[in-house]
Amino acid sequence: MKTRIRELRRERKLSQEELADAVGTTRQTITSIETGKYVASLPLAYRIARFFGLKIEDVFLMEEEEV
Amino acid sequence: MNQMQMDIEQYRKNLHRRMRLCRLLWLAYLLLTAATRFASPAVTEHPAYAGLLGFLAGGLLVALISMAKYRRALKDDTILRRLYNQEHDERMQAIRARAGIPMTLILGAAMIAAGVIATFFSMTVALTLIITALAQLLVSLAVKLWLMHTM
Numbered sequence: 001m002k003t004r005i006r007e008l009r010r011e012r013k014l015s016q017e018e019l020a021d022a023v024g025t026t027r028q029t030i031t032s033i034e035t036g037k038y039v040a041s042l043p044l045a046y047r048i049a050r051f052f053g054l055k056i057e058d059v060f061l062m063e064e065e066e067v
Numbered sequence: 068m069n070q071m072q073m074d075i076e077q078y079r080k081n082l083h084r085r086m087r088l089c090r091l092l093w094l095a096y097l098l099l100t101a102a103t104r105f106a107s108p109a110v111t112e113h114p115a116y117a118g119l120l121g122f123l124a125g126g127l128l129v130a131l132i133s134m135a136k137y138r139r140a141l142k143d144d145t146i147l148r149r150l151y152n153q154e155h156d157e158r159m160q161a162i163r164a165r166a167g168i169p170m171t172l173i174l175g176a177a178m179i180a181a182g183v184i185a186t187f188f189s190m191t192v193a194l195t196l197i198i199t200a201l202a203q204l205l206v207s208l209a210v211k212l213w214l215m216h217t218m
Contacts, residue, residue: 021148024071028215029158038158038218 002061006034008052023047078151082137089130096123114193115186122179162218166211175200175207 009019016030025044032038033048040048040060049056099120103111110116140147153159163169182196 020152021145024152024155026149026153026156026159029156032158032218038161041157044157 001036001039002063003033003036004059004061005030005048008054008059012052019048019051022051075148075151078154079141079147082141082147086134086137086141089134092123092126092130096120096127099123113186114190115183118183118186118197122183158218162211162214165214166207168207168211171203171207175204178203 005019009016016027016034020027020030023044024047029038029040029044033040042056045056045060049059052059136150140150178196178200182193182200185193185196
């Protein structure tokens with residue numbers, strides 16, 4: 001699953017650590033989500049999307065074959 | 068107070084409880100080593116006694132490192148929150164679950180304890196139990212490290 005987290009973070013000049021602290025996770029998890037190694041759970045995806053003021057589908061991009 | 072703050076406050080209490088448990092472990096070790104002076108050589112020279120002391124010493128080392136970590140966290144709210152996030156991180160929880168933690172740790176500890184008791188009856192059984200427990204713990208650790216790298 002692709003995400004726009006890195007792009008959104010850079011726009012807001014946020015480090016992975018700062019984002020992790022804000023959404024209640026660790027820097028390593030943010031790294032894994034950004035690189036596509038780990039798929040965030042629904043509650044974490046919701047917290048990340050809410051942090052950026054967006055909807056989940058605007059942050060996490062589902063590809064057609066994944067649906 | 069929101070849910071997150073309530074969780075953090077609960078976690079703070081939990082850390083205090085863990086600190087007390089670590090101190091208790093230290094006390095047990097000190098009492099056991101002090102008792103050595105009064106115990107008969109038949110007890111102190113038994114392999115089970117050395118095994119128990121070694122097992123406790125390992126536990127003490129972990130307790131000492133944990134106590135230092137908890138003390139730092141209890142003094143600083145940012146560190147406390149990061150430690151809370153670390154312990155409740157969903158990715159780490161998934162990794163631990165796949166590596167069989169905490170069940171392998173519980174089984175490993177139970178097998179080592181059984182191994183120490185078995186020294187009174189058969190050294191072969193005792194060594195088999197202890198070696199199997201250590202192998203099980205090593206496999207679990209290896210799986211955890213591999214998943215931390217790939218997940």
